[in-house]
Amino acid sequence: MRIISVTRHISDNPLRVSQIESPVARPGEVLIDILGAGVNRADLLQRRGSYPSPSGWPEWPGLECAGTISAVGDDVQGFQVGDHVCALVGGGAYAEQIAAPADLVLPAPSALTLVESAALMEAACTVWSNFQAARLMPGETLVIHGGSGGIGTFAIQVAKALGVHVIVTARGAERTRRCLELGADVAVDYTSEDFVEAAQAIGGADVILDVVGAAYLERNLAALATGGRLVVIGLQRGAKAEVDLGTLMTKRAHIIGTTLRARPHAERAAIVAGVGREVWPLIPDKVRPVIHGTVPFDDAQAAHDLMESGEVFGKVVLVP
Template sequence: MYAITIPEAGGPEALVWAEVPDPVPGEGEVLVEVVAAAVNRADLLQRQGFYDPPPGASPYPGLECSGRIAALGPGVSGWSVGDEVCALLSGGGYAEKVAVPAGQLLPVPAGVSLRDAAALPEVTCTVWSNVFMVANLRPGETLLVHGGSSGIGTMAIQLAKAVGAKVAVTAGTREKLDRCAELGADILINYREQDFVEEIAKATDGAGADVILDNMGAKYLDRNVRALAVNGRLAIIGMQGGIKGELNIAMLLNKRAAVSATSLRARPLSEKAAIVAAVREHVWPLVADGHVRPVVDRAVPLAEAGKGHQTLESSDHIGKVLLLAPAATA
């Protein structure tokens, strides 16, 4: 088969389409023939040499994909060859085939094409596990989403609205804020022109945000704590703004607030399987009835994955960027 390899760390040009050995599904795994994969920030970090795959994972980038089951490994039940699926991966999505633990498979939800299903696993698992399983967002509360027009952001808006929460977003252009509003966002903040702490205070009569989903890390840490409501919960899922920040413990104590930070890739298989099962139970029905949908900005051939990386690096997108395997373009 062919896959995107990274012979040396570097820019988008470091991604090389090359012939590699076919993966073989092990105990409890299935082999998926990939139709589409999606680009995530973690893939950019891996390409740059900053985010190695966990032990035992595929060396190729790609944390989610969609496709058809081509073979079943030993001990797999409940799935059949030919089933159309999407999957949460530890790596290997940028390839024609990938071996996936069966617990990380999801059926393609009703109303979504096999291609577009590649845009769902990472964002649904990230948002559900952080906003709902950890931060416990409840109906009537206010969620602030940084990067509201991103793949994660567009999913967080829809899921929060589906459970009856109020949603605030930050984004850097009018076009992106307008798209967030179309998805249901109530409070639109242009981070280039407005202070999100002040805007959240205005919009909530000084109460603040009950939950904040943050992709920036260090750069926003102090302001995020200031923007939290009493009993607020800050969920950090990224470090685009750096890795070291100063935390005002007194403010955190006064607000009786909590800060959590999580990632998906290196979690044990059992934890990832539990998150996938929760997404199938709680999110898939919302997708099937049209309340939630994947937001796809564009799709490029998998062999030209560097173009997808350039799009993410320039932030010239709204929603997800897909990579189409030869099986999808033949």
């Protein structure tokens, strides 16, 4: 089969098509013929050599995919050849096939195309698991940084389906407008407006979902309500910052740091099962992935270039 391998000594176009042996479905696994693979920022880090696949997973990028089951390993229940499915994987989705543990696989929603379904798993599992970690409740106020990204656009919709008041940050009038169309109650253009003021105007944020990292730590704490929870899921602008412990104590606030890819298999499987129970029933009436565009499999580098341009709204999907 063909895969997208990383050739780091070729700086201008390090993603190349390579040929390797096709995988087989071992006990507990299903073999998926991939018809779409979501492109995530973790893939860009992996291309640069800073975020390798966890042990046991293929070394090439790709954290999520959708396709058709072509083989079923021993001890697998609930799936059969021909099923349309989505998978959350630790690596290797930039390929024509992947063998995935069945407990990291969900049926593709029948109302979506497989290309749309390819953009579901990473965002859905990230959003649902972090809402659980933050104990987000109906009626609370949530600030979502990066509201125009794949996680942000999905988080807006899930939060509104749960009855949460949503404030998002995004760049520019067009992106903030589209976030409002997705259901956000307030959209802050961070190039000209202050999200802290927007949150404080309504008593502060109960939960903040942050992809920015160190550069926003002080302002995030200022934006929190008493008892608020800051959930850090990305470090786009730094990993180290000073914490004002006085503010933390006065507000009785919590800072929570999470990742998805590095979790033990059992935890990832539990998250997938929870997404199947709680998020899948919301699709497509209340929640659906936002697809910025598709890029041919052979042109994976163009997909990464597009992600790095800062012009993506929603998700980019690699397709055969």
